[in-house]
Amino acid sequence: MADTPRPGARKYSMDRLDRFFGVHGSALTLRSERMGLLASNIANAATPGYKARDLDFHALIADRQGPTLSTTNSRHFAAPASEENPRIRYRLPVQPSLDGNTVELATEQLQFSETALRYRSSLSLLGGRISSLTSALKGE
DSSP: OTTSOOTTHHHHHHHHHHHHHTTHHHHHHHHHHHHHHHHHHHHTTTSTTOOOEEEOHHHHHHHHHSOOOOOSSTTOOOOOOOSSSTTEEEOOOSSOOTTSOOOOHHHHHHHHHHHHHHHHHHHHHHHHHHHHHHHHHHTO
């Protein structure tokens, strides 16, 4: 049975691919999610009482790259969840409106444009790495 992969071989190859692509795969996912939140904020700019939401991108990337903690003993306590969804935060407005809406359209549009530009940059960098990997596999 030469076609049967060794136990753990798939995990090893995925770890190597993760190292090859670096943080850019996670960055694409998080930036896509952030653009969805920002688009929702822009769409609800005139909705009374709507609270603008955003992601702390740098903290989330650091979490994904940092060491993960696990319990090594059955007597260890699990870390308590701080919020229902700790990834999404409410944005504090510079100038609050009378109707309770915290969306500041200029800020949201600027954040969306910046995030879209960074998304395209990560996508371009990943495309270059995939192209170099393809060339290496072809022996070019």
